[in-house]
Amino acid sequence: MKLFGIETEYGITREDLEESDPVIESMELVRAYLTKPFRQEWDYSMEDPRQDARGFRADHLAQDEEEKAFEKTDRNRPFSFHEMKSDLALTNGARFYNDHTHPEYSTPECRSLKDLIIHDKAGERIVQECANRRNALLGHSSVQLYKNNTDFHGHSYGCHDNYLLPRTMPFEKIIQGLTPFLVTRQIIAGAGKIGIETPGGLQPGHFQLSQRADFIEVEMSVDTMSRRPIINTRDEPHADRSQYRRLHQILGDANLSEISTGLKVGTTWLALRLIEQNALPKEAEILEPVSAVHEVSLDTTCKKSIRGFKGKTISPIDHQRLYLYAAKKQFGHENDADTQWILKTWEEVLNDLEFNPERLISRLDWVAKKWLLQTYMDAEKVDWKDASLIAIDLEYHNVNPDRGLFLAMEMAGNMERLSTENEIKDAMTLPPRDTRAAIRGLCIERFHSQIDSVQWERIIFKKGFLKKELDLKTLFEPEDVLSLKNRLSGLSDIAHFFS
C-alpha cells in the first residue's frame, strides 16, 4: 500500500496592522482563490477527531476549553461557522480552508513521492497566489504567509504527514515500532529553529533541528493542539474503516526543501513497511522518547548519544542507520523508483551528516537555515543571541518569492530540486492521475454545479430531489481509478452515470 498526503497550516500576518483578526484574514485569504461566490459543500459528517485508534472515543480533547472560548468570540462575527471555514475542494484534488485560523492546504492523495512533492509545492504557489490577490485588493503587500510551525511566542501550528495502512496492522505495533524512528527522523526532516520555546518564553542563543520538538509533550495522544504527542492516535481513516487506517503524524516540521519532504515521508513509509513485515531492527528502542525528541533537536552534530536498547547508547545518526540497514535488507531488491531513491538518498544524507554536513546545505532545511544564519552572523559580527536572527528564521519560511529566504536560495540554484516549475504549475489545477484524487478533481472540474457535497471518501450529487453518492472509500487501485475516470470523462451529465 502506497498512498500519502501532507496537510500544512500556514502562518498568516497583516503587516499594515498592529493587530489583525486571524479568523477573518484566513477566511479572506482562502476566498481569494474563488472566482464565484463561496458555496458550502465540504461534508464534515465523516470527521471525528475524538475517535482514538486504541479502540475508544475520547470524551474530550485537551484543547476543548480554549476552543470554546474562541468559538464564543467567533459567534460575534457576522459569519456562520461554514463561512469562516470557507472549505474548498480544488480541481487538483486538494482541500484548501481556514483551519483554526490558519490557511490550510491538504495535498491530494499521492501514490509517488514525486507527485507528493509537486503537490506540496503547488500548495505553496496557490496560497501565495491568494496572498497576491488579497494584497491587490488591499492596495499594498501587507499579507504575508509562512510555511513554518511556530510564532516564537509559544504558539505552534502543524504540518501533518499521512499514510494509508491496512487495518490489519495492529496499532500497538505501529506505536512500538514507529515511536523511536520518529524521535530521530528530525535529523533529516527538521526545518531548524532559533531558540528554545519554554512556558517562560523564548530562550535565545540556541539553534535546534526542529521547529516542533519544543511542543512535543507525550508519547501518544489523540490531542493535536496541546499535550502534543510523538504518535497521534486519531482514527479518521477517510476510507473504509473495516479495511484501512490512516496514520496521521503531527510531530513533523513544515519543509520547504524538496529533499527534506521526500525523505520525511519516504523514510517513514519504509519504516511502516518494516513494521508491517516484522522486520524492524531490534536495537532501535529508545528510552524516554519524549525527552529524547528534545535532546536530539538540540544536538546539531547529530552525534550525541541517546539512551537506547538495554541501557546502550547510540547517536541519532546511527539510530537512523539501524532503520536504513533494515530497509536496505528488506526492500533493496525492489524496482520501485521511490524505494531506490529513498534508500540511496537516506544513506548519502546520513553519511554527510556524519562526515561533511556542509554538503547538505542544498538538501536539508535545517542545514540550509543554519548556514544562512551563520553567514549573517559572520557578516554582522553578532552571535546566536542576536534578536534579528529570529526574524531571519521566520523569513526563511515566507512563501513570497520577493521576500522568502529559502526561495531566494532556491532561485539562486542553491537548493536541489526534484520537481520542475512546469510540473508545479500543472499540479495547481490537475490532480495526480493514479489516485482517487483524479476522480474528485474531475468531478469538480466537470460536474461542479451538480455536486451537493464533497469530502475525501465520497462525493454526493444532486439529482432533482434525490441525492446520489459516488463512493470513493475503497478506490485505491490505479487501474480502478483509471477505469472510473474513463467512464466519467465521456459523460456530459453526471446523471447518466447513475441512470
Place this chain on the structure above:
Amino acid sequence: MHPALERREQPINPLEKPKEEAGPKKPDTDSSRENLLKRMKKVDPKQAERYRQRTGE
C-alpha cells in the same frame, strides 16, 4: 553484530568514495552569498516580535 558497528568495518566515508561525482556536492553558495546577505539585512528585526498566531494543530 550491531549494524552501526558493522558499517564502521566497511569504509563509507563519502569523502573516500570512488564515485564522488555521483553524490551531492557542496552547493556553490559563494556567488549568491552577497544577494542573500542583502536580503537578510533588509529583514525588519521587529517583525518576529509582532508575529503572533493562534495555536493550530
